[in-house]
Amino acid sequence: MIDRKLLLQIAQIYGTPSYVYDLEDVRQRYLDLKDQLKGLNATIHYAVKANPHPKILHTLHELGAGVDCVSFQEVAHTLKFGFLPSEILYTPSCPSEEELTKAMELGVHVHIGALEYLPWIAKNYPGRPVGLRLNPGVYGGATPKTATAHKNSKFGIPAEQIDRLLEMVKKLSLQITGLHVHIGSDVESLNDLTAGVDFLTGLVPYFPDLQYLDFGSGFKVPYKPEEPAMDLTAYMDHVAQRMKNFPHLQVKFEPGKYLVARSGILLMRVNVVKRTPYKNFAGVNTGFNHMLRPMYYGAYHHIVNLSAPNAKPEKYDVVGNLCEEDTFARNRELPRLEPGHILALQNAGAYGFVMASHYNLRPLPQEIIVDGTRIYES
Ligand SMILES: Cc1ncc(COP(=O)(O)O)c(C=O)c1O
Structure with a gap:
């Protein structure tokens, strides 16, 4: 401090x-989190939306982080700091075809959050790897504005549409390489976070081309002095337990506020x-x-x-x-x-x-x- x-x-x-930002603290938070991921085949993708300051991006890049971007502008911004397309996750909300085209051409990891985009992907980028953002129907997040995985949320393909999704993936010969879930920001209950983990791991057998599972963020930070910090060890133990059967898959996390x-x-x-x-x-x-x-x-x-x-x-x-x-x-x-x-x-x-x-x-x-x-x- x-x-x-x-x-x-x-x-x-x-x-x-x-x-005023304390860069040493950002480094410390990143290294602390990395330490918690020991034993997991995991990468940290900083959620740029939290704070895109050049010095912060530069610092996290030096430490080996990837990034998560929610707009193409964020993607373009992070490229300037040396992040490679392979290190960039792109998880947009309601993107235009033009934005998707730019992201697909660049080769970043695109996460599609609605069935309606899938025919377009199949037509324009047949056989190209793509990820899916899913919505397990779990309410978690500090406020209604930051709870992003419940039934009435605009984000992700709802659990109820998984059958339809699987049909489309087959029919359109889509190559689904990643599954993504982001429960919300500042998730109070660990059970809400682990519900997202269980949901994604339960779907692994249905997607033979998978390379990674992305559990988003939800890492809670104490805003009040007396507030306890999130039990990261318990969370990571749960993730490790669930990933035991899938050693071929990488795990990704997208912390924003936890780091900065x-x-x-x-x-x-x-x-x-x-x-x-x-x-x-x-x-x-x-x-x-x-x-x-x-x-x-x-x-x-x-x-x-x-x-x-x-x-x-x-x-x-x-x-x-x-x-x-x-x-x-x-x-x-x-x-x-x-x-x-x-x-x-x-x-x-x-x-x-x-x-x-x-x-x-x-x-x-x-x-x-x-x-x-x-x-x-x-
Ligand atoms: C898709 C996605 N990933 C990651 C984050 C980062 O969340 P947080 O800053 O709470 O860690 C957000 C923000 O809500 C998000 O929308």
Whole structure:
């Protein structure tokens, strides 16, 4: 974790609001996860959507990671950092034929999530390897917006269509080399994650050309200080157990926030402390245009008063500067705040800057990278 004094210096030198990423932490998370995969024939494909910052991609590439992309723009972006098409998974939502054409021509691993695309694949790319995104009908994920494998979700080919799928694969002579499932983001219950694993492994006998199973992500990260971390060992034990019968298959995972959430902090400045008969508001110099997660997902992000960590605690609503309701935290106990204090919103490395906008015509925040003793501004 980046030292408090260094964060205050960064705020002073580069200004706020600023995202600060700790590259050493990203490396550590990757190596920790890799360690958990020992004994499995597994590869890690970083979910680029979480944070496509060049330094992060460069770092993960150096460590040997592959990537998971959900748009062709992400694919093109990752090529610039040396990722080979064979290391790129492409798992798009409702892609156009043009996008699919580009991906197939490039030779990345394409995951098709609807039966409707299969005749087009067979006609235009006969005999070419392709993967399938399946939907086991399991509800898992921190919020309805990030639960992606239940019956009413738009993602993946539903379990109820497997018979039809098998008929089509046969009739169209499709070469299915990968099966993919992604239960959701921040999956609370291990049972929901392992249900996805069981679902895919149960289908292996029906797909003779398979080369890999991709279990997506769902790796939960603690957003609250007291929240327990996910039991990765138990999860990987389950995966190893289920894969025992399929030594010829590779396993793939697509973590996003597990690798980068903890590495990032959003530095913000208190513009005003407004005391009313009902509440104390701490008005900061950023809003959901820069960090959407608390407002869009109702996500908890821990906030630290870097300027006066030992001041007497008081309760505040920490609110943004947009002309709209944008509350980062309600009734949050924080060391007494004063205008000019610098706050650190934690776990901001995933789905932070990448979801930022110019709403209210505010400029985007800066991104600062800390790599040991070196600091990079971008
Ligand atoms: C297909 C796919 N893979 C991987 C991820 C990464 O998820 P997370 O950031 O929760 O690890 C996502 C994000 O929801 C996704 O949609």
